[in-house]
Amino acid sequence: METQKIVIFGCGNVANYFAEKFMLLNHNIIQVYHPDHKKSEDFAKICDAEAINNFLDIDVHADLYFISVKDDAIAEIASKIHTNKGLVAHTSGSVKLDVLNKHVRSAVFYPLQTFTKGIKTEHQNFPILIECNQNSDEKYLTDLAQNMGNSVQYMTSEQRTEIHLAAIFAANFSNHCIKIAYDLMQNKNHDAQILLPLIKESIHKLNFINPAQAQTGPAIRNDSITIEKHLALLNEETLKSIYEIITKHIQSSNQ
Amino acid sequence: METQKIVIFGCGNVANYFAEKFMLLNHNIIQVYHPDHKKSEDFAKICDAEAINNFLDIDVHADLYFISVKDDAIAEIASKIHTNKGLVAHTSGSVKLDVLNKHVRSAVFYPLQTFTKGIKTEHQNFPILIECNQNSDEKYLTDLAQNMGNSVQYMTSEQRTEIHLAAIFAANFSNHCIKIAYDLMQNKNHDAQILLPLIKESIHKLNFINPAQAQTGPAIRNDSITIEKHLALLNEETLKSIYEIITKHIQSSNQ
Numbered sequence: 020m021e022t023q024k025i026v027i028f029g030c031g032n033v034a035n036y037f038a039e040k041f042m043l044l045n046h047n048i049i050q051v052y053h054p055d056h057k058k059s060e061d062f063a064k065i066c067d068a069e070a071i072n073n074f075l076d077i078d079v080h081a082d083l084y085f086i087s088v089k090d091d092a093i094a095e096i097a098s099k100i101h102t103n104k105g106l107v108a109h110t111s112g113s114v115k116l117d118v119l120n121k122h123v124r125s126a127v128f129y130p131l132q133t134f135t136k137g138i139k140t141e142h143q144n145f146p147i148l149i150e151c152n153q154n155s156d157e158k159y160l161t162d163l164a165q166n167m168g169n170s171v172q173y174m175t176s177e178q179r180t181e182i183h184l185a186a187i188f189a190a191n192f193s194n195h196c197i198k199i200a201y202d203l204m205q206n207k208n209h210d211a212q213i214l215l216p217l218i219k220e221s222i223h224k225l226n227f228i229n230p231a232q233a234q235t236g237p238a239i240r241n242d243s244i245t246i247e248k249h250l251a252l253l254n255e256e257t258l259k260s261i262y263e264i265i266t267k268h269i270q271s272s273n274q
Numbered sequence: 275m276e277t278q279k280i281v282i283f284g285c286g287n288v289a290n291y292f293a294e295k296f297m298l299l300n301h302n303i304i305q306v307y308h309p310d311h312k313k314s315e316d317f318a319k320i321c322d323a324e325a326i327n328n329f330l331d332i333d334v335h336a337d338l339y340f341i342s343v344k345d346d347a348i349a350e351i352a353s354k355i356h357t358n359k360g361l362v363a364h365t366s367g368s369v370k371l372d373v374l375n376k377h378v379r380s381a382v383f384y385p386l387q388t389f390t391k392g393i394k395t396e397h398q399n400f401p402i403l404i405e406c407n408q409n410s411d412e413k414y415l416t417d418l419a420q421n422m423g424n425s426v427q428y429m430t431s432e433q434r435t436e437i438h439l440a441a442i443f444a445a446n447f448s449n450h451c452i453k454i455a456y457d458l459m460q461n462k463n464h465d466a467q468i469l470l471p472l473i474k475e476s477i478h479k480l481n482f483i484n485p486a487q488a489q490t491g492p493a494i495r496n497d498s499i500t501i502e503k504h505l506a507l508l509n510e511e512t513l514k515s516i517y518e519i520i521t522k523h524i525q526s527s528n529q
Contacts, residue, residue, distance in 0.1 A: 138479055145472060178462070186455065230452045257519065
């Protein structure tokens with residue numbers, strides 16, 4: 020793949036991840052846009068790019084306009100882009116392709132991964148869910164993704180939303196259960212880190228069996244004595260409710 | 275540590291894990307007890323031990339009576355053990371030490387880990403939570419645990435229950451969120467396995483930051499448009515409730 024001229028919109032976790040990848044592949048990030056001057060300047064330095072804060076300064080000759088901003092800001096940015104022949108793509112899991120309607124060459128390039136600035140992504144072989152307004156752009160984005168070491172799945176906007184919803188449960192909600200566990204530990208002056216081998220092993224099992232088969236604990240054992248003890252220990256009403264609803268759901272959905 | 279003569283009660287996931295460890299350390303599993311003749315025979319073969327089904331056959335000369343059975347079966351088994359000088363220990367997270375009251379040398383040896391038969395435990399450096407009726411037994415169980423590569427924490431029955439409760443959230447409930455994600459994927463004919471890099475990365479981050487810092491997604495972003503879209507996609511009432519209660523809890527507890 021030849022060197023691509025890329026304009027990146029946004030400078031959050033996803034923008035940072037792909038900026039680094041693009042540079043590793045010798046693509047040329049020509050501009051980075053952010054309304055906050057300080058943020059665009061800082062990011063531009065990392066990317067060896069021009070910082071822009073005004074839509075009128077967007078280069079019309081880029082190959083790829085990579086919009087990686089908050090969902091509700093995508094439409095406005097897309098409407099302000101003028102391009103000769105470039106492809107306009109956003110990276111959101113829940114925003115439809117048609118928000119980029121103004122552009123014939125439009126696409127979604129959604130990484131099924133969680134990114135946090137400052138933490139090197141360990142699992143880089145995640146899939147990228149691609150949707151293109153023109154079929155001819157599928158090959159372009161597939162090459163771009165595969166050169167970064169990613170697999171590719173073609174998905175409609177509807178399918179992407181379904182997968183995004185599943186991802187919320189798989190990553191955000193499971194992470195929140197772990198957050199609750201950390202709080203429970205810390206509230207009683209226990210070192211929360213001692214839970215890590217357990218947490219990691221619980222995920223390790225998913226390499227071999229599915230989560231229904233991997234389930235252990237008092238809920239799946241119908242151990243009502245332990246469940247009652249735990250409910251009595253929880254003194255926050257919402258935590259009690261979360262414990263009860265998940266316990267019941269484990270019991271009913273694993274039958 | 276000299277070779278210990280051990281009687282194991284139960285043949286579940288925990289019993290299997292420690293039986294293998296004991297053998298690796300050249301301890302001598304002299305008997306395995308299970309009321310089901312077939313199960314005790316099969317397990318006895320693995321352990322190169324005698325299978326017993328009758329409490330009267332328990333060897334009184336063992337060094338360690340290792341009770342790794344369902345919580346509600348511990349008390350009865352403990353009451354049936356007669357020993358000259360051996361230590362009687364159970365492995366439960368939620369059963370108090372005093373259920374072993376009959377024995378002066380009694381203890382809890384609770385592994386803070388999840389085990390599934392047939393899957394080799396990857397994270398073997400988990401802590402073992404130890405509680406002893408006699409302080410003099412702490413060194414014995416600590417040596418036993420450390421020789422297996424485990425760290426040790428001394429905990430009262432009350433503390434152990436607190437940690438067990440946290441472990442339910444950290445492992446069982448997070449696993450169930452992943453199970454829901456797999457179901458959502460499969461119901462829409464998506465390959466659930468494509469979520470694995472995301473799930474693994476979400477856990478990988480916990481090596482560097484705590485789960486509150488690691489949180490991403492629509493709840494923490496207060497992205498009400500995406501949240502509404504997701505709720506509309508969930509057609510099972512309990513799933514809607516789980517989505518709502520966890521979303522609200524993320525929003526309120528991360529402020």
